[in-house]
Amino acid sequence: MIDVAAGERGPLRDLFPDRPGPLAGQHVIRTGLGRCLVDRWPAPRVAIARVAYDVQLAGQVERLDDDVLRDLTSIGFIDAPPPFRATVARVCPDAVRWSRVIATLESTDPPPRAPATIRRLGPVDAPALGDLGDEIEWISDSLGGPLRAAQSGLAFGAFVGTELASVALPYHLGAAHEDIGVVTEAGFRGRGLSPACAAHVADDVRSRGRTPSWSTSPDNLASLAVARKLGARKDRDDVLWVTGMEPPQPASESAPGDDT
Numbered sequence: 001m002i003d004v005a006a007g008e009r010g011p012l013r014d015l016f017p018d019r020p021g022p023l024a025g026q027h028v029i030r031t032g033l034g035r036c037l038v039d040r041w042p043a044p045r046v047a048i049a050r051v052a053y054d055v056q057l058a059g060q061v062e063r064l065d066d067d068v069l070r071d072l073t074s075i076g077f078i079d080a081p082p083p084f085r086a087t088v089a090r091v092c093p094d095a096v097r098w099s100r101v102i103a104t105l106e107s108t109d110p111p112p113r114a115p116a117t118i119r120r121l122g123p124v125d126a127p128a129l130g131d132l133g134d135e136i137e138w139i140s141d142s143l144g145g146p147l148r149a150a151q152s153g154l155a156f157g158a159f160v161g162t163e164l165a166s167v168a169l170p171y172h173l174g175a176a177h178e179d180i181g182v183v184t185e186a187g188f189r190g191r192g193l194s195p196a197c198a199a200h201v202a203d204d205v206r207s208r209g210r211t212p213s214w215s216t217s218p219d220n221l222a223s224l225a226v227a228r229k230l231g232a233r234k235d236r237d238d239v240l241w242v243t244g245m246e247p248p249q250p251a252s253e254s255a256p257g258d259d260t
Contacts, residue, residue, distance in 0.1 A: 001037040002038050006033075009029040012025070013029055020179070021179060023177060023178075024050065024056035029049075031144075033144050034049065035051075039059075039065070044059065045060045046059035052076075052138070054142070055073050057069075064084070069088075069092075073088075074243065078092070078095065078243065079240055095243045096241065098240045101218050102215050102234070102235045103213065103214045103233055104211055104214075105180070105212040107229075108231075116160050116196070121153075125164065128157070129146035129147075132183070132185070136183035139167050154170055154201075155167055160188060166182065167183055168181065168182035168198040168200065169182075170212075175210075176211060177212075178210050182197055199229075202230055222250060
């Protein structure tokens, strides 16, 4: 398969849906980060997008190269439309089904109050992003790491004193939707930092004319509670396939969630 260069991915927009929830395909097109492989160029019939640990499949499943799929999905989260799921099960026999709940965030109320200073992060905050605990350091992965995430101007952080305690940002960026991720250091959970940070990001997403969305698992009660505070409106139930690891548990939820 052909690895499409960052500046040439625009024609792939019609292959990947732009909807609430995971948006790995739209994200690699819009940001130039990650990889996007196709069966032929131009006029691709199937595409595999990967950014950080997120993979999305689109197009005609019969054109998919099993070896490439196996290589790109050795560890991560696979967003596979129904026509691809039998192939994923065959090529990745250890893949685990992970139920997801997808919502849009409708609230335009002022951000919830929290005992912290919440502000937009900038380049000066890159070291603090890089020093987040091992459990939550993934938050900047989809934006290219701590430095690029800080430079993007898209992230908001909650500071307790001088310590960066919580971070929220649009983890996947599409043309019409942006899916929010949020993390909070274990020692600062239970103080309302996650909803406060995420609300600032949601408002920022709306200011760009896009719809903020929220993805979590149905057993992550803390993440669902945060979403409700932000005016969550359920869009659909969905599923990802997890390879090379166990599905994250609620206390270390990816995309977005954490304990609040």
